[in-house]
Amino acid sequence: MTDDVTRDESVAQNHDDKRDNDSLFEAPPMGEQERMVEAILFASAEPVTVKELEGRMPHGSDAAEALVYLRKRYEGRGVSVVKVGDAWAIRTAPDLGYLMQKETVETRKLSRAAIETLAIIAYHQPVTRAEIEEIRGVSVSRGTIDQLIEMEWIRFGRRRMTPGRPVTFVVTSEFLDHFGLESARDLPGLKELRSAGLLESRPPPGAMPGPETEDEDESPEGQSELFED
Amino acid sequence: MTDDVTRDESVAQNHDDKRDNDSLFEAPPMGEQERMVEAILFASAEPVTVKELEGRMPHGSDAAEALVYLRKRYEGRGVSVVKVGDAWAIRTAPDLGYLMQKETVETRKLSRAAIETLAIIAYHQPVTRAEIEEIRGVSVSRGTIDQLIEMEWIRFGRRRMTPGRPVTFVVTSEFLDHFGLESARDLPGLKELRSAGLLESRPPPGAMPGPETEDEDESPEGQSELFED
């Protein structure tokens, strides 16, 4: 790289000017300093002032000069080095802003009701709304189901062949993708949850069904009274 | 998720330009495409797949080719273009890590057991809990797996098609990203281990003592008769 060489020469010249104050340590070559500024600006969560840059770079570094080179290097690129107040940052080139829509998304944690509903659908699919309510013990709001459908994590399955022909819900391949699962069958059973420490391990009173049977159990009956109060 | 929406929008825009055939559509010049990839990768803290890149770039773009140029452009710079699984990211050059103390995130110190478990999963994946225990000779403590899942370094793989259908564990792309690996094939020493036969699953001949697992079904069988006296 020829331009590095030229830069090094210019550093050497600068060195002569700076001889008087801090000549104890040799500052790194300007090419190196430019790399440093680049890395710091990239990784920093906030714009960085020249003073801060120099505070982090080896003694004798000239961040202002390195910035001049760096700025030049990024001219016309997809990102550019910009001044924000009296600090510096790397920003997307203004003409490419339209590519950044993905980065404007605000992520929030899914509500507990939604997570529980989703979990029941994942473990019991296909499952009707009434069954979800029976398992959760509280009614499932329309909004929760809508939200999960909108997120494309659940979708309608086959109608159940029972009176009223209720719709069922199943999880989607987007769901599997998001949770890094190959299939919903790979979800760990209760016993495995327990042994992985995700469940308080307390011996269940009496005979509890194992995880396998629970997976098959589509609608645990006879517990509705329990949840009704 | 959201990028699907973005993708749909950009597809909609492109529809007008796309007359008869994809090949008729003119993609932006490669230099432009390189800028776009640069801007997208800079803006994202997470690795971005080629598919995602192309989904956000104008129709007909060849992100893979643009990446070749971009990668070359950043060789030896303060930041570099790295491959993580099937995705790409920009990361600071490792030799400049010392400048970044301010950005260093305090990672939870992993126990020796957790580190070994992680390594076993990485090198033997997909691997069941019983196999991890066989290799380490002790049972995997509650919470170790939990911690690794929480750090998003491991996830559930396909269930093993053996009796009991035990869940398996595999490493994630976050794991690759964290350790700067392009793929699990690039794990240090993998080839040597394989050629030494140390990654084969060799069932113990007859009765060998193994760790005492909590889950009866997972414990290696046949040890009890031998030691019952």
Add this chain to the structure above:
Amino acid sequence: MSETEEFESDAMSVSARLAAEALIVDVEGFEGPLDLLLTLSRTQKVDLRKISVLELAEQYLGFVEKARHLRIELAADYLVMAAWLAFLKSRLLLPPDPTEDGPSGEELAAHLAFQLERLQAMRDVAAKLMARDQLGRDFFARGIPEDVTRVRRVTYTANLLDLMQGYARIRTKDEFRPFVMDRDAVMTMEQALDRMRGLIGYAGDWTDLTSYLPEGWETDPVRRRSATAANFAATLELAKRGAIELRQGEIFAPIQIRRKPNDG
């Protein structure tokens, strides 16, 4: 563990005791018997592939013996390993018994050597892995990832742990439920009444009450009892309303019912 005072130093010299202790004091530090075996094997100062399993077995048994002498309690799996190694030792030393099947001593020893080599290998690569440059420590991701904010969209997210914990939360409610009768083994009088009303129309002749037990309720004793009681109560109710007649030949004889003739 500084339990030195507690040991009677009768049989051992101070130095011997200290030497034994150096190894033993740290039992807590070993991650199980395989780990201990691996540590012991290092004293042989050979390639793990060339290790003498017999010698190793003796070292291990010696260790357990010393632990016993120092009155250090070893966890059960250490003792299991000791018993197995004693068994292995005998297999290696004695000529093979042709009547006995199962793996030979050599096969067992080879597998143990393999396990040790594999554990050591995993330790080595684990160390190599952790020595790599790590994200957030040696190299860094973009510090300001969300740059241009033109359209603000809210997405909701959850991870696998949330999902599993959510499910676990719901499912564990069952474990602590107060005692309730499981409905699937209980038939109520109302149910029996409904059923009987339909059936009684066809039965003009005296019929055994037990023949009215619904399908699936005849075999399981618990269900049978419940169904019988419900049926009986329903019969009484129907008789009271004048819909049927009841008769029983003698005490404990079968109860028979029929539709009241003048009714239809």
